[in-house]
Amino acid sequence: xxxxxxxxxxxxxxxxxxxxxxxxxxxxxxxxxxxxxxxxxxxxxxxxxxxxxxxxxxxxxxxxxxxxxxxxxxxxxxxxxxxxxxxxxxxxxxxxxxxxxxxxxxxxxxxxxxxxxxxxxxxxxxxxxxxxxxxxxxxxxxxxxxxxxxxxxxxxxxxxxxxxxxxxxxxxxxxxxxxxxxx
Numbered sequence: 001x002x003x004x005x006x007x008x009x010x011x012x013x014x015x016x017x018x019x020x021x022x023x024x025x026x027x028x029x030x031x032x033x034x035x036x037x038x039x040x041x042x043x044x045x046x047x048x049x050x051x052x053x054x055x056x057x058x059x060x061x062x063x064x065x066x067x068x069x070x071x072x073x074x075x076x077x078x079x080x081x082x083x084x085x086x087x088x089x090x091x092x093x094x095x096x097x098x099x100x101x102x103x104x105x106x107x108x109x110x111x112x113x114x115x116x117x118x119x120x121x122x123x124x125x126x127x128x129x130x131x132x133x134x135x136x137x138x139x140x141x142x143x144x145x146x147x148x149x150x151x152x153x154x155x156x157x158x159x160x161x162x163x164x165x166x167x168x169x170x171x172x173x174x175x176x177x178x179x180x181x182x183x
């Protein structure tokens with residue numbers, strides 16, 4: 001297959017560790033006499049290959065094919081299937097594992113659904129809800145200075161719950177004021 005021949009040529013031209021890290025994970029999605037579509041594991045890979053290796057891949061592909069060959073990159077769909085052109089969200093490093101969610105101090109009932117809104121905390125609830133949704137119209141940082149029992153802990157934990165629900169791979173460290181001052 002054409003892609004295997006191209007990979008062998010690149011293997012000879014690149015250091016072993018570089019080839020193993022950046023070229024080996026690539027796969028061939030489609031090939032015909034004029035086009036080669038290469039699939040990268042994720043957007044980070046695709047961007048890195050485009051920036052650093054795509055010209056070399058095109059040169060080797062033209063040599064191996066014996067003429068001009070259109071080479072394009074895509075992102076492989078998770079779990080197989082057709083390649084995906086764009087994805088939103090945070091880019092990940094190759095080989096990096098997603099940390100497991102370990103927030104011991106979150107109370108499961110401290111969510112926006114269980115929060116009692118009153119006259120004294122309606123603005124705080126709106127600001128926390130906006131922050132959790134990524135709407136920074138109130139700012140990208142939140143400071144609450146309200147009395148005891150009005151929902152500070154409930155609201156901050158509700159923000160954390162919402163963030164984890166919408167973006168499970170987010171890394172977050174939740175501390176109470178007492179834990180923060182002790183550390």
